[in-house]
Amino acid sequence: MPLDDIKSVEQLAADIKADHAKATDAVKEIAEKALAEAEKGVKSSASLKEVADEQLLKMNELTEQITSIEQKLARAKEFDERAKAAKSIGQQFVEAEDVKSLLDSDVKRGKAQMLLKATITSATTDTDGAAGAAVEATRLPGVVADPNRRMTIRDLLMPGQMDGSTLEYVQETGFNNNAAPVAEGAAKPQSDIKLALISTTAKVIAHTSKASRQILDDASQLRSYIDGRLRYGLAFKEELQLLSGDGTGQNLLGIIPQATAYSPAFAPAAETVIDKLRLAMLQAALAEYPATGHVMNPIDWARVETTKDSEGRYIIGNPGGEGPASLWKLPVVETQAIAVDKFLTGAFRLGAQVFDRWQARVELATENEDDFVKNMVTMLCEERLALAVYRPEAFIYGDLGFVA
Missing domain, CATH: 1.10.287 (Helix Hairpins)
Incomplete structure (x- = not known):
């Protein structure tokens, strides 16, 4: 106006x-x-x-x-x-009242003044209206780290607690069932049960990290980040031990070294990987331990999921569908802790149990002289556990056949 x-x-x-x-x-x-x-x-x-x-x-x-x-x-x-x-600065100047009065006068002498309000911009240079330095950058809290691998094996096993350092349990290694109808006065048949006393010790899995007291005080989220990464690293190694530990030295004796080799009850025509996993379930069921899950490397599970019939249709589910991975009504656990082209099928909940002597924990200390004088903190993450595999026949381990 x-x-x-x-x-x-x-x-x-x-x-x-x-x-x-x-x-x-x-x-x-x-x-x-x-x-x-x-x-x-x-x-x-x-x-x-x-x-x-x-x-x-x-x-x-x-x-x-x-x-x-x-x-x-x-x-x-x-x-x-x-x-x-x-308007531009020139336009504002010539339209200013003091300037107009001076230009309209006959003498055209004197002084005219116009006060300009600088336009506020996001510039960071030393100029009028530069307000960029007052703009705070949006910084996400914490540290963006490599993705964590999903831990699954411990979740499959029955948890337990133990006292002392030694775990002893009786393992059934065989059962010859001779139960039968018996005539009056006749001798009763004898069934043979094979048992073995297994003794193992709790093993310690641990690692440490160092940080200065100053950075832990100044960056509160860093302490929780280190804590989380240490716990993840511990769980990463734990999963490898629970599956594949060879039992030597301070290694657990894992499930795979104790598992029963894959031996199908029959040979189906044109056997596929999907057939093998079904026959592995049958093998566990015949050992009186019905399977509760499959463990496969993600590469192998991707091969199974992308299997097509002669018309190019996917056999396992719908690519657009949702829901957890499953095969033959059992959950499929994908983990890189098992080698490519291998599978483990078994009764995880009944056939094995993990015992915690020390729960996974993170401790801080400045007790040694070197840490004390340098304001350093040692962060120790450790756990102590044992694994019991009650029935080796409950776990079936074998090759998928993808790799020649």
């Missing part, structure tokens, strides 16, 4: 305010008159009430008009300021 129009609006507002003042005075006069008559006991006439109502209505209308005009006037001034700000 041009400045001249704004001035006319201001004049209009002044005129309305004057009318408003007159209406207000008229209302006051009527009110005083009515009050005086009431003191004298004279009842106000109907005409006086009509005049009072008329003046009150007029005053209210004028009040609304004044409010509306003042709001519009304020918006017009704000618009004019934005328009000025959008």
